Amino acid sequence: MTSDHPFAEYVRILGKGPKMWRHLTFEEARAAMGMILDGQADPLQIGAFLLLLRRTGETGEELAGMVAAARDCFLDPGVTAEIELDWPSYADRHRQQPWFILAARLLADQGVRILMHGIAGYEDGYAPTRPGLSVFNIPQATSLASAAAAFGSDNLVYVGLENFCPALQSLFELRPLLGVRTAVNTFGRDLNPFRAPHQMQGVFHPPYKPLHLDTVRHLAQQNSMIFKGGGGEVQRNPMKPVLVDALVAGEAVVQEWPAMTGQSVYKWREENLDPAELLRMWQGELDLPVPELAIIGTVAFALKQLEPALTIDAAEKQARHLWQARDKQRF
Template sequence: MSEDHPFAQYVRALGKGPNMWRDLDFEESKDAMSMILKGEAEPLQIGAFLLLLRRKGETGEEFAGMAAAAKALFEADLPNLKVDYDWPSYADRHRQQPWFVLAAILLADQGYKILMHGIEGYSEGYAPTRPALECFKIPEATSLSDLATLFQDQNLVYLGLEKFCPELQALFELRPYLGVRTAVNTFARDLNPLNAPCQLQGVFHPPYKAGHLQTAKILGQENAMIFKGGGGEVMRNPMKEARVDALLAGEETEIVWPALTDTTTYKWREEDLTSDQVLKLWRGDISLPVPEKAIIGTLSVALKMKNPDESVETLDRMATEIWENRDRDRF
């Protein structure tokens, strides 16, 4: 080959020596990810690109550009449909129950339309999201076009990434080869497939909050709640205060929710990971005070975007009342 491959420019920008490498801007990131998703980059280049990004630390502008590239693949297929909340679920190894599913159900019971989307996740020795949703018979869409029909009768619908952006799903499958997660695991959370005005983000590592916030702003997200979530999911840890990086009507702010319990010894990673545990907790067949507070706390954060003038204390009380008054025999 006498000339550099077109994609080489992006590897070169990230991979030059000390004091010579640089971040990519929005358009560069968008073009690079577009080439990858369209099969225009070689496997060697894709691995180098993703690992160089991870090594230097991705920027919000890079995340936004890559998310925009992925979204461009399916935008033409989006149904004419309005939902209230975007709820991504992309943690691949749940070492604790996805109690946040119950918070999403409670939020849907308030009349809000919610699209939850994500990846399958590992199952052996873990507790992924999808089996928990199945316990409550939450419908899983087979495609973007399927959503319009499902949302006619449902307020909470799940859509797997492989059903609306298989090209991006394929990049998740590189993890066993690269040995680490990459930017793919991060920017997929920012896709917001149906352009919901309210978006929730749970991150595993707090430094990623700033990147998600910048990404949301660049992509024009009006309302977003971004916080360190249990297992990297949208789930508040009630044993600690929650410092939430927020966008409310486009305005950036930080909101702090206090801890909801004095207990500090609950061991998330010692939970029973069988999927019917979530259903048992809903029905009141088991008592788990800390997970119950996690559900209440998560719901409280979600409600803030629809009740921006309410205090965190009021929202916690609202969420507690909703939880206590749930229909335990519904499922």
């Protein structure tokens, strides 16, 4: 008689009948994802596992266990850097310019050390993050070790997932094959490779906010802001009020940020995804009030997280001042 494959245990836990299945514990999720990332699971099992997780609905404990497994598989184990803010960028496609790059650049210029990390996106006319990075001379590291070293010359560094956890990057590439996003697209945002004490997360679907909050709490993250971001990125939508699910010194709070404008459209052509437009925005050559407010509003979020005593109004005023005082000719 042929014995079950070791990974079959985790498929069975999730895939039993309506009254028999259950969620995975932290350690079970860690072990299961560890086997996947280590190449010990069959592709058929991986697809079944990820789709069962999607059908049952992942828990924060499960996602945290999978984050722990991914961290176990980092190519540079033990490498770290003293930074203030973790900035994930894992939206695989969006129809907006990544204005948030200007927000991160502005914060870094004030001395805030930021690690941005993520995937490339798809080459189908959508705007991924990476083309806009070189416009502002943002180092793109080829490993966590080189990212740590790059902070010696810049306060903002980007590293692609494929350069520090390629096995996880390969799971992102299953989306076109499976036809849906999976838990991988969710927990990738929570990796925080350098364990920064502060973290920003933009999500596409608001119902995912409590799930991310529960995930980072299981990971002992003390400070985090999770909100519906433009295109699923860390980018504030200034045209609508924003409810931010936050952890402040480990305590969960909800912050109510008002809309910043009465306008209802960006007044920017979706088809123009040229990164040079980002540079023109920095240089003050574009008159785009709503994207400008998106930048200012995103900076305000970060300022509020880094200094919780700031009121929302004070954070926005400070962010506006920083934007208006930027060196437009720097780049």
